Amino acid sequence: MDQITAELFPPSQIPYPVIFARILGALLMGAVIGFEREVKARPAGLKTHMLVCLAACTFGIISIESVRLGGFFDERVRIDPLRVVEAVTAGVAFLAAGTIVLSRGEVQGLTTGASLWLAGAIGISVGFGHWIVAGLAVGSAFAVLTIIGYFEAKAVRHQKPDVEPEGKASDEGGKKQA
Structure with missing residues (x-):
């Protein structure tokens, strides 16, 4: 039983209550941005932003913890936590690109894509323990x-002139135009 307990709760660089706080903080900060997108009925809303922020936070925590893992104290093994930032950036950019569409000659979803990318950055910030940076980013966003x-x-x-919806325009005689 002790082995199972040791497996479930290995020694950690970051105390477990802090990990819990970071994960909860990432969820809440992602929710702030996601709520605004949800209210405006955008393609990526509350849940998506929360999950992106949570995932980025988790990757940040794991990268910090991996530097201290026992099996990696070999000269041939080098762990670079900044590679996690690069991976999260690339992964979230892929998700963000999926929200951008061309519809009727107009590009839509750029702001939602940018907000997803920012949610990833906020998650990484919280995961690395930079609460002030994350909080300022959420407030600014x-x-x-x-x-x-x-x-x-x-x-x-x-700027837009008043235009009647398609199919409602009529000529002077009151008949619908084709």
Whole structure:
């Protein structure tokens, strides 16, 4: 039984309560960005952003822990935690690219793709224990998505001419145009 307990709870560079806090923090921070995307009915919403942030955090924690693993104290083995950052960046970029589509001649989903990429960066920040960086990134992202998004939407509404929906236009005689 002791072997099972030792396997489940190996010695850790990061104390287990801190790991728990980092995982919970990543979930909550991902939820802040994901909630805004969910409210706007974007392709990647609450769950997706939470999972991306959680995954990136987990990779960050594992990379820190792997530096201290007993089997890796050989000169021939070099562990570089920054490679995890590169891998997370590439993986999340792949997911983000999947949210970007071309529809009716317009590119859609860029902001959602960018928010997923940022969720990955926030997760890595929390995983490495950089709470201030992660918190500032979440606050900045929320401000950009809500406040700047509000002003952007107002500006776009003022630029577009009033156009009746397709099929509703009529000529002077009251008949529908073809």
